[in-house]
Structures are given as C-alpha cells and as structure tokens.
Amino acid sequence: MxxxxxxxxxxxxxxxxxxxxxxxxxxxxxxxxxxxxxxGGRIFTKNGIDLGATWFQNHHEMVVNFLNELQLESFDQYSKGKSILLYDPNRPVHYFESDPNAQAAKRIKGNSVSLIRRLxxxxxxxxxxxxxxxxxxxxxxxxxxxxxxxxxxxxxxxxxxxxxxxxxxxxxxxxxxxxxxxxxxxxxxMEHSIKVGITYEKAFWRNKNFSGTLIGQSGAVTELYDHCDPTTGIISLMGFVSENLREQNVDQRKKIILDYIANQLGTEVYNYLNYEENDWSKDPNTSxxxxxxxxxxxxxxxxxxxxxxxxxxxxxxxxxxxxxxxxxxxxxxxxxxxxxxxxxxxxxxxxxxx
CATH class of the missing domain: 3.50.50.60 (FAD/NAD(P)-binding domain)
Incomplete structure (x- = not known):
C-alpha cells in the first residue's frame, strides 16, 4: 500500500x-x-455547453478572486432584447426587457471547464x-x-x-x-436538474430581437438562456428541462423540448448543429x-x-x-x-x- x-x-x-x-x-x-x-465533478462542459455549474455573481468573491489569480476572464450573461415569461400556457406570453443597469450574472470565458483546466x-x-x-x-x-x-x-x-x-x-x-x-x-x-444545450450556426434569436431568455415553470423548459461564448465562437442556447420529462425516452423528450422552444423563438430552433442534455439524477456520482x-x-x-x-x-x-x-x-x-x-x-x- x-x-x-x-x-x-x-x-x-x-x-x-x-x-x-x-x-x-x-x-x-x-x-x-x-x-x-x-x-470537474459538477462542472461539466460538452461541445461548448455548460451542462453543470455555469454562472456566478460579483458578490461571489471567491470565484472573482480565483479567476483573477488564475488569469481567467469572464463576461456578462447576454440579456439584450425581449425575454419571455410564460408561467401559464393558457395565458398570453409576457415579454419583458432586462434593466441594462442591473447587475448581470457572469460566465467564464471558454466555459466553466476553463477554470477546471487551469486549476x-x-x-x-x-x-x-x-x-x-x-x-x-x-x-x-x-x-x-x-x-x-x-x-x-x-x-x-x-x-x-x-x-x-x-x-x-x-x-x-x-x-x-x-x-x-x-x-x-x-x-x-444539481441532483434534480436536467440541463439541455443546443448549438447553431447563427444566433437567430438575437436577429429577431430576442435575448434567448425564456422563463416558464409549467413548460417543457423551465429556464432558457443565450449561451454563446465569444472565446470559443460557439453559438448556443442552454437551459433547464422540466422534471416532468425525466421518464420520457431521449427522442420523445428532445421533440417536446424543441417544439416548446420553437413555439416561442421560431422554427429556426430545429436547424441545430448539436443537441446535448444531461440529467444529473442519473449520475451515480451525484445522485x-x-x-x-x-x-x-x-x-x-x-x-x-x-x-x-x-x-x-x-x-x-x-x-x-x-x-x-x-x-x-x-x-x-x-x-x-x-x-x-x-x-x-x-x-x-x-x-x-x-
């Protein structure tokens, strides 16, 4: 020994x-x-998609100081344009825009895995x-x-x-x-989370003045965000999937998710390059x-x-x-x-x- x-x-x-x-x-x-x-544990990046830990805030001083020490850069979560709030599928969609002066969530350039690699x-x-x-x-x-x-x-x-x-x-x-x-x-x-990420050639939602943010607790995707990274050049959307879809098979769940997002952002959603998802409850090292x-x-x-x-x-x-x-x-x-x-x-x- x-x-x-x-x-x-x-x-x-x-x-x-x-x-x-x-x-x-x-x-x-x-x-x-x-x-x-x-x-990396629950920091997990696949094909440019952060399927685990993603964001931090300015008051997270440990992260901020660590990134400075390791000479890693960050950027603000993209939020320009119309965001979508859809709590009740039986009611009209509510559109809103984020306050440009509000403190934005931040992401690590090159995805969260950059921190793991450097560390x-x-x-x-x-x-x-x-x-x-x-x-x-x-x-x-x-x-x-x-x-x-x-x-x-x-x-x-x-x-x-x-x-x-x-x-x-x-x-x-x-x-x-x-x-x-x-x-x-x-x-x-993270044990209850199902995350999804979808990559594209172009950020079509930005061209339509959408931020890529979609919030709806009763839908197939409870949260969705613009996940483009200026460092990698990968263009994507990423978010959290409803736990109600956990028992669906992969193909069924994928169709439900894409249809749901397409209903809000447009049929360009179907023209994806890569589709990734990760159910953390299925990971024996997490749950x-x-x-x-x-x-x-x-x-x-x-x-x-x-x-x-x-x-x-x-x-x-x-x-x-x-x-x-x-x-x-x-x-x-x-x-x-x-x-x-x-x-x-x-x-x-x-x-x-x-």
Missing part, C-alpha cells in the same frame, strides 16, 4: 481547489481519487480516475482507503463527495447515527435512486460538516458543506480553501495578513 500525507477524495472544484492550495504550500505528498472518467495544471499527475472509494478505516495513526482498484493509506483525508453519498460509504468505525442522518438528509446541489425522495430543505453548511472526525484525520468538504454561498461555485472554492487550511492554519494566517 502506498502512503500519502493527504488523500483528497473527489476531483471536482472543491477537491481541485484543495490540491491547488496544497501545491501553493509546497506540499507534493498528496493524491486525488476520482470515481468519474473525468475531472488542475499542477495536480494532473496526482489524480487517479475511475477510482471508487469503498471504505475508509481508522487505523489509529492513519486512515486506510479501500477502492475498487487499490488500497491507500493517508495521514489526512479531505472528503469532497456530496454528503448524501458520504452517508452511504462504509466507515470503520461507523459514523455516529446523528451525523449520518444529517449527511443523508442534505440535498445534493441515486434514493436521493430524490428527500425534501429540498437543505442542511448546507451544517456545523456537523465543519467538524473533523477520526481524531482530526478526516474533514468534509464540497459546496454543500460550505458556510458561504453553499450550492454555488463560490461555496465549492471556499470549502476547498478551508480544507487545505485546516491542518495548515499558520501558513494561511500569515498569507492573509500580508
């Missing part, structure tokens, strides 16, 4: 943030375990994909991590997977009942058949998730654990920094005082 000072479980935004800060400490004795075939540059050789953690065992002076491939030992473990999935891991000794109950009842950000039964009332940032366990050898991380902007990229970054700082407080205190 190979021993590491730190093992980070999960190569999403929070896990990669912890790895990034360990590198800044000059720490190289760490390993990142990732069950997926890719890094992981210093740790790619320390990431093991297709590696599923099955059990974590307290051995006294270290932890033993059993996976589907190998077994590792670590002095410290940062566990970044969603709390509900953490509650289903095997621990020896087991977590106490109250902790497991809190973890199990914490909704996973499972049990997760959707829980209430969406959340325990984000619960005090239990701030506590270390196994005599300060393991801490919880991830956006759901954050006490700042939980459920957003900002919360994921905050939790990642907090985790790296947990055993390195003198360094972080000195860095913050400079």
């Amino acid at each position: 190979t021993h590491f000072k730190y093992v980070i479980i999960g190569a999403g935004l929070s896990g990669l943030t912890s790895a990034y800060y360990l590198n800044k400490l000059g720490e190289s004795n760490y390993l990142v375990l990732e069950s997926r075939d890719r890094i 992981s540059q210093s740790s790619m050789d320390k990431i093991k994909l297709y590696t599923i953690v099955q059990e974590i065992i307290d051995k006294g002076d270290h932890l033993k991590i059993v996976t589907n491939k190998e077994t590792f030992t670590a002095s410290k473990v940062i566990l970044t997977i969603p709390p509900k999935l953490v509650s289903q891991l095997q621990f020896t000794p087991d977590l106490n009942i109250s902790t497991k109950k809190i973890l199990a009842s914490t909704p996973t950000w 499972n058949s049990l997760l959707t039964k829980f209430s969406r009332t959340h325990n984000y940032g619960h005090p239990v998730m701030q506590e270390s366990i196994f005599n300060d050898k393991l801490i919880f991380s991830g956006t759901e654990t954050s006490q700042l902007n939980a459920g957003y990229m900002d919360g994921a970054i905050y939790s990642g920094i907090r985790s790296a700082a947990h055993w390195n407080k003198p360094y972080f205190s000195n860095a913050n005082s400079k």
Whole structure:
C-alpha cells in the first residue's frame, strides 16, 4: 500500500481547489481519487455547453478572486432584447426587457471547464480516475482507503463527495447515527436538474430581437438562456428541462423540448448543429435512486460538516458543506480553501495578513 500525507477524495472544484492550495504550500505528498472518467465533478462542459455549474455573481468573491489569480476572464450573461415569461400556457406570453443597469450574472470565458483546466495544471499527475472509494478505516495513526482498484493509506483525508453519498460509504468505525442522518438528509446541489444545450450556426434569436431568455415553470423548459461564448465562437442556447420529462425516452423528450422552444423563438430552433442534455439524477456520482425522495430543505453548511472526525484525520468538504454561498461555485472554492487550511492554519494566517 502506498502512503500519502493527504488523500483528497473527489476531483471536482472543491477537491481541485484543495490540491491547488496544497501545491501553493509546497506540499507534493498528496493524491486525488476520482470515481468519474473525468475531472470537474459538477462542472461539466460538452461541445461548448455548460451542462453543470455555469454562472456566478460579483458578490461571489471567491470565484472573482480565483479567476483573477488564475488569469481567467469572464463576461456578462447576454440579456439584450425581449425575454419571455410564460408561467401559464393558457395565458398570453409576457415579454419583458432586462434593466441594462442591473447587475448581470457572469460566465467564464471558454466555459466553466476553463477554470477546471487551469486549476488542475499542477495536480494532473496526482489524480487517479475511475477510482471508487469503498471504505475508509481508522487505523489509529492513519486512515486506510479501500477502492475498487487499490488500497491507500493517508495521514489526512479531505472528503469532497456530496454528503448524501458520504452517508452511504462504509466507515470503520461507523459514523455516529446523528451525523449520518444529517449527511443523508442534505440535498445534493444539481441532483434534480436536467440541463439541455443546443448549438447553431447563427444566433437567430438575437436577429429577431430576442435575448434567448425564456422563463416558464409549467413548460417543457423551465429556464432558457443565450449561451454563446465569444472565446470559443460557439453559438448556443442552454437551459433547464422540466422534471416532468425525466421518464420520457431521449427522442420523445428532445421533440417536446424543441417544439416548446420553437413555439416561442421560431422554427429556426430545429436547424441545430448539436443537441446535448444531461440529467444529473442519473449520475451515480451525484445522485441515486434514493436521493430524490428527500425534501429540498437543505442542511448546507451544517456545523456537523465543519467538524473533523477520526481524531482530526478526516474533514468534509464540497459546496454543500460550505458556510458561504453553499450550492454555488463560490461555496465549492471556499470549502476547498478551508480544507487545505485546516491542518495548515499558520501558513494561511500569515498569507492573509500580508
């Protein structure tokens, strides 16, 4: 068995943030375990479409500062022209225009995956994909991590997977009942979402003075937005699909979605280049058949998730654990920094005082 000072479980935004800060400490004795075939977690970009985390706001200071440090640029969400509000299909469509002076949501140039690529540059050789953690065992002076491939030992473990999935891991000794109950009842950000993205040769909606924004809680697409990216040159629409369509087969759902959007923006909708969708409830690394039964009332940032366990050898991380902007990229970054700082407080205190 190979021993590491730190093992980070999960190569999403929070896990990669912890790895990034360990590198800044000059720490190289760490390993990142990732069950997926890719890094990024719930930041997932496919053919230029952000099918996971997409937006941030100016008050998300962790994201803003991180982008500056990593020399990544952002841009305002496009909102010029008529937007569509359709809450009741039996009532007329309501058109509105966004206040040009209002603070716009922001996106990362080159898609959200640009943040993951830049963040992981210093740790790619320390990431093991297709590696599923099955059990974590307290051995006294270290932890033993059993996976589907190998077994590792670590002095410290940062566990970044969603709390509900953490509650289903095997621990020896087991977590106490109250902790497991809190973890199990914490909704996973994105677990209910179905996202869709459609690419085109031209932004036909802009030529018709539409912003691309469509809001309608009773329709096939509950939210739709212009998703063009000036960096990649990819022209697209992207939004959230009604959960009522989850049990439709792919072809049926696609037809319903395209018909719905075409009714509002025009038949040009059918002349697409690529059609992408992602149902996060079907992703076993995000959700499972049990997760959707829980209430969406959340325990984000619960005090239990701030506590270390196994005599300060393991801490919880991830956006759901954050006490700042939980459920957003900002919360994921905050939790990642907090985790790296947990055993390195003198360094972080000195860095913050400079």
